[in-house]
Amino acid sequence: MKHYIILILIPLFAMSCNPKNNADIIVKNATIYSVDSQFTIYQSMAIRNGKILGLGSDAEIEAKFSAAEIINLEGKPVYPGFIDPHCHFLGYGLGLGNAWLANSSSWDEVVNRLKEHHAKYPTQWVIGRGWNQNDWEVKEFPTKDLLDKFFPENPVLLTRIDGHAAIANTKALQLAGFNPDTTVVGGEIIKVNGKPTGVLIDNAINLVRDVVPAYTAEEKEKALMMAQQNCFAVGLTSVSDAGLNKEDVLIMDRMQKENKLQVKINVMLSPEDENFEYFLSNGVYTTPSLSVRTVKLFADGALGSRGALLLEPYSDAPNTSGLQLETKEYLTMVCQKAYESGYQVATHCIGDAAVRLMLDAYEQFLTPGNDLRWRIEHAQTVHPNDLNRFGELAIIPSVQTTHATSDMLWAVDRIGDRIKTAYIYNDLLKQNGWLPNGSDFPIEHINPLYGFYAGVARKNLDGYPPTGFQMENALSREQAIRAMTIWAAKAAFEEEQKGSLEVGKTADFVVLKQDVMTAPEDQIPNIKVEQTFVNGKIVYLEHNQ
Secondary structure, X not given: OHHHHXXXXXXXXXXXXXOOOOEEXXXXXXXXXXXXXXXXXXXXXXXXXXXXXXXXXXXXXXXXXXXXXXEEOOOOEEEEOEEEEEEOHHHHHHHOOOEEOOOOOOHHHHHHHHHHHHHHOOOOOEEEEEEOHHHOOOOOOOXXXXXXXXXXXXXXXXXXXXXXXXXXXXXXXXXXXXXOOOOOOOEEEEEEOOEEXXXXXXXXXXXXXXXXXXOOHHHHHHHHHHHHHHHHHOOEEEEEEEEEOHHHHHHHHHHHHOOOOOOEEEEEEOOOHHHHHHOHHHOOEEOOOEEXXXXXXXXXXXXXXXXXXXXXXXOOEOOOOOOEOOOHHHHHHXXXXXXXXXXXXXXXXXXXXXXXXXXXXXXXXXXXXXXOOOEEXXXXXXXXXXXXXXXHOOOEEEEOHHHHHHHHHHHHHHHHHHHHHEOOHHHHHHHHOOOOEOOOXXXXXXXXXXXXXXXXXXXXXXXXXXOOOOHHHOOOHHHHHHHOOHHHHHHOOOOOOOOOOOOOOEOOEEEEOOOOOOOOHHHHHHOOEEEEEEOOEEEEEHHHO
C-alpha cells in the first residue's frame, strides 16, 4: 500500500510543479521595454488570465512556460499600454459627430467648413469645435455676423480649441436669454461698441451650453465606443477623463461590466453636489477597470483666450490679467470635502496666479512628505518663487507637452519675457522626480506619441523650430516614456496594477512598428501602432483596419 501511494503522489507532484501548460500566451522574439525601475529590456513574456507570469529571454520563458498561443514579434518593440493622464474621453467621442474646425486659416474658412458639415449632417443645433484665431493672419476674435447670415434659424455654438472660449450666433444667444445687462462671474461676454460679438469666455459659455439639448444615454454609449476604438488605434489602454458627472460615470461602469468598454478609465469628478453625495460620501470607488477617487477643479481659463489668471497683466492686453473662475473660498471648500473623503484634488491652472492660488489652497491640507498626490493640471506658467513648492508639498504637476509646441508661436505675445518660466517640464519633473504627461484631447491630438515627440524634441509636427523650443526643459526619451506609462499610472494611484510590464501586473501592452527609443527623432510622430492588448487580449490589430 505504501509503495502504491508513492507511485500515485509522484505523478501528481510532478504535474503541480510542471511549468508547462500554465500560460495563455507567450510573446517571443520581441524588444520588451518593461519600464520597471531599472528600465529593463526583455525578449519574451508569458501571460495568463490577463496578468504577466514571467519575463526573460526566449530561452528562459520557453523553459518555464508553454502556451497554446505563441506570438512571434520578429524583434518589434513592446511597451506598456500607453496611458493618457488628462483627457476628455467622453467629450472627444461626442465631438466626433460635430464639425471639427482645427487648422483653419481664417474665420471665413471656419464658416465654410461649418456649412459643408451641416449640409452633410443637418441638425437643429450646429455644434463645432477647434477654431483658433492665433492660427489666422488676423489674430483677433471673430464676430457672429457670418453665422447669423448663413444660419439665421439654427442656433450655433462653436467652441475654441482650448474649450475656454466659444462663439454663438444671435439665435443661440436668444435661446440662452442673453440681454444687454447679462454678466457672468468667472466669465466674459466680448462686446464691441456695447454689442455682443458672440464670443464668450469661460463661464459665460455655460449660459449657451445649458440650452443645448442633452445627449441621450444611447448617444453617449456610441460616443464611448468610437472614442475607445480610436484610443486603441494609437496604443492608449487607459485614460483619465477630466470632469464627469454621476450619470456619465455610471454609464462607463455599466459598459465596462458588460465588457463593451474595455479601455480602463480613471475618473475625475466634476465638483457637483450629486457627485459629492453619491461618490465622496461613500469613499473611493474602484473596479479592475474603473477608478473614481479624484475631484477636478478649475482655477482659471486658457492663455489663448486670455482667460488664464496671471500675476501681472497680459503683455498684449494690459487691461486684463485673466479670469479667476471660482472664489478662493469655494475652491478651499471643495478641497476640504475631498480631503475628508480621501479623494485626490486635480485643479486646472494655466496662469502663474492660478498656480499660486491653488498651491496656497493645497497648503492648508498637505504636509511635507505626504502621498496624497494632489495635482496641478497643466501648470503652464509658474512663478520662480512657486516652483519649489511642488516638491515641498509633494504636489504633482500634470502636464501636456504638446501644449508647449502648439502655443509657442503666439504665447510670447501673451506673456512676453515670462515665456521662460512657461512650459518648464524638466524643471517641474525635478520637483518630485516624476510627472505624468497627457494630451488633454480633443484640445490636442489623441496620439500619445505626439506628446512623446513634443517632450523630447520640443518641436511641432512641422519640425519647427529646428533647434527646439526652450530645450533646457526637454525630457529624455526614457523620461517621456515613463511619463505616459508608469508615472501616468502613479498619478492615479494605479502603479501597482499597470504602467509597467512586471510579473503580477496586467498585460496591457502595445506593439509599435518602430522603436521610439532608437528611431531618428524626426520619424517619431509617424511611428504606427501595430497591435494593442488589454488584459492579454488583442483589442487593435493594424491589418484589420
